[in-house]
Amino acid sequence: MRLWLFSVIAIAFCWMTGQTAKKHFGLEDGCVKKNMYMHESACPGPYRIYFAFHRVIFDCIKVRTKCPRIYKYNEYNTLKECQTDCALLMVPVIKNDDVTESEPETKKPEDNGDP
Known part of the structure; x- marks a missing residue:
């Protein structure tokens, strides 16, 4: 019983230490969690800017x-921080670097006005 209790406490401690070492607590808290905010008219003070997923x-x-x-x-100070934290959920950017060989254009004779 003591060994079981010690192992549960040790696992919980390791999990908590690992979670606090992270900057944001995973996808649920950092990216996709829905938070409730006050209406804009009820908030005093100057405007501030943050990034969110x-x-x-x-x-x-x-x-x-x-x-x-x-x-x-779930409020990030920089765009890069938000993109790093939510990279698994973001739509991947697909770059089309492949240049396809199109059919060669046929040269048209120059129109010099002769019938």
Whole structure:
């Protein structure tokens, strides 16, 4: 019984240590968690800008609000930080570097006005 209790405590401690070492606590808290905010008219103070993951377009967006920071883990200071944290959920950027060989264009005779 003591060994079982010790192992449960050790596993819990290791898990908590691993979670606090992360900057954001995984996808649930960092990217896809839906938080409730006050209405913009109820928030005093100057505007501030932060980045958040948009769950419809699957990309990080810039958000401008007058509300103070309430939630710790889903408001990012930089776009790069948001993209790094939510990279698994973002739509991959596909670059088409392959140049396809199109059919060679046939040269048309120059029109010099002769019938």
